[in-house]
Amino acid sequence: MKAPWKLTGYLPLAARFLREGRLPELLRALGDKRTPQGERFAALKEDLRLLRALCLAWFKGEYRQISSQALLMVVAALLYFLSPLDAIPDWLVGVGFVDDLAVLAWVMRTWHAELEAFKAWRDRQSPERLALIEHLPADEQTVHP
DSSP states (O other), X not given: OOOOHHHHTTHHHHHHHHHTTOHHHHHHHHHHSXXXXXXXXXXXXXXXXXXXXXXXXXXXXXXXXSOHHHHHHHHHHHHHHHOSSSSSOTTSTXXXXXHHHHHHHHHHHHTHHHHHHHHHHHHTSOHHHHHXXXXXXXXXXXXXX
């Protein structure tokens, strides 16, 4: 399935974040981003938690069973989500997150098998180990996609 056209523009930036070891910076910014409230957005929050956990596990070398293409798309989707000026600007109340939801849904659907494999791996980890893996290292840098 073809990637959303706006998402492909974030691939070079995603590659740079991976190459330069800047995933923690991206994940810190993700934690700072306000997401819409309500039941409709509960799945969005769960998807973001899963993608954040995957990126941290990959960054720390704990989980490498994801294809480089899938990881690149995940990082690009997170960068897209963080960008306030994507296809539909986030500040447009009521519709600003529509494109973000579409991009995240595409990633979740397209890379479903790899994300399910990560979930299974994650479920096999002890709570103590997960706490260590999913602990975000402290740093003062911020993301500017």
